[in-house]
Amino acid sequence: MSQRSAPPDDPQAEAEDPVTGEPGAIVYSDVHKAFGDFKVLKGLDLIIPRGKITVIIGRSGTGKSVTMKHVMGLLRCDKGNIWVGKDELTSMGDRRLRKVRDRFGIVFQHAALFDSMNVFDNICFPLREHTRMSNREMKAKVTDLLGLVGLSGTETRMPSELSGGMKKRVGLARALARDPEFLLYDEPTTGLDPILSAAMDELIVTTHKAKPGLTSVIISHDIRAVMHIADKMVMLYEGVVYDEGTPEHFETSDDALIKQFIAGSLIGPMSV
Ligand SMILES: Nc1ncnc2c1ncn2[C@@H]1O[C@H](COP(=O)(O)OP(=O)(O)OP(=O)(O)O)[C@@H](O)[C@H]1O
Numbered sequence: 665m666s667q668r669s670a671p672p673d674d675p676q677a678e679a680e681d682p683v684t685g686e687p688g689a690i691v692y693s694d695v696h697k698a699f700g701d702f703k704v705l706k707g708l709d710l711i712i713p714r715g716k717i718t719v720i721i722g723r724s725g726t727g728k729s730v731t732m733k734h735v736m737g738l739l740r741c742d743k744g745n746i747w748v749g750k751d752e753l754t755s756m757g758d759r760r761l762r763k764v765r766d767r768f769g770i771v772f773q774h775a776a777l778f779d780s781m782n783v784f785d786n787i788c789f790p791l792r793e794h795t796r797m798s799n800r801e802m803k804a805k806v807t808d809l810l811g812l813v814g815l816s817g818t819e820t821r822m823p824s825e826l827s828g829g830m831k832k833r834v835g836l837a838r839a840l841a842r843d844p845e846f847l848l849y850d851e852p853t854t855g856l857d858p859i860l861s862a863a864m865d866e867l868i869v870t871t872h873k874a875k876p877g878l879t880s881v882i883i884s885h886d887i888r889a890v891m892h893i894a895d896k897m898v899m900l901y902e903g904v905v906y907d908e909g910t911p912e913h914f915e916t917s918d919d920a921l922i923k924q925f926i927a928g929s930l931i932g933p934m935s936v
């Protein structure tokens with residue numbers, strides 16, 4: 665594993681995103697990651713703009729979740745550099761990496777709630793683990809968060825009593841509990857019907873607007889579901905960024921691969 669250390673004020677960390685003109689909150693530079701002989705990331709260069717909503721699209725298995733797991737400290741890259749603000753991750757030890765991870769809220773593909781805990785305890789879990797908040801403060805926080813995600817009054821419900829869409833909302837409330845600087849959504853609409861998907865998209869936008877300075881990243885293979893909420897879209901393919909731009913750029917693209925992906929067509933350069 666190459667551990668090229670970078671000075672904390674490396675200019676890469678201040679790279680400007682060409683799509684939005686905003687500074688890069690997360691910057692990947694020539695990132696490589698393989699599992700055994702299987703190369704997933706093959707020199708990824710990617711800028712996630714600060715304070716914006718970035719949508720990362722790409723086929724199943726293309727490395728979207730792997731890309732995000734690097735900034736959460738769950739995976740280490742084999743080569744390259746990754747900055748979160750001014751912090752360069754590849755040169756960091758585990759303890760500092762955990763501190764960076766604390767700046768992230770994550771909404772998982774399958775809600776990942778604790779089945780034995782009610783809604784209140786699920787949301788409080790990160791607060792109990794990481795803060796010294798009083799019960800009264802926690803109660804106020806949970807009331808606020810449930811209001812934000814449209815689930816006021818559900819504190820005592822168990823996950824088994826919630827629909828898939830409600831579980832995702834609780835997952836979002838939990839991800840927001842510690843006021844993260846970054847919010848990552850991994851396939852937030854998977855498993856939801858079209859109406860619930862649209863409601864989740866709206867909630868992502870509402871949440872983003874309600875938290876000034878929040879940088880949101882959404883991973884999705886359901887391009888049409890998330891396209892209209894993106895400030896920036898990135899398409900991963902074959903371990904690199906294939907293209908990036910505004911939603912309009914993708915919608916009007918003449919590129920055969922992008923057109924096939926957006927249309928969800930079996931006919932085109934991408935094979936099944
Ligand atoms: N810990 C791991 N060990 C071995 N292989 C892995 C590991 N994590 C991911 N992979 C492989 O890396 C590739 C990319 O996985 P990743 O989960 O990033 O895909 P994805 O783009 O998120 O797909 P999906 O849209 O289905 O969620 C896959 O082929 C996967 O099997």
Ligand SMILES: [Mg+2]
Pocket residue numbers: 728729730850
């Ligand atoms: Mg994934």
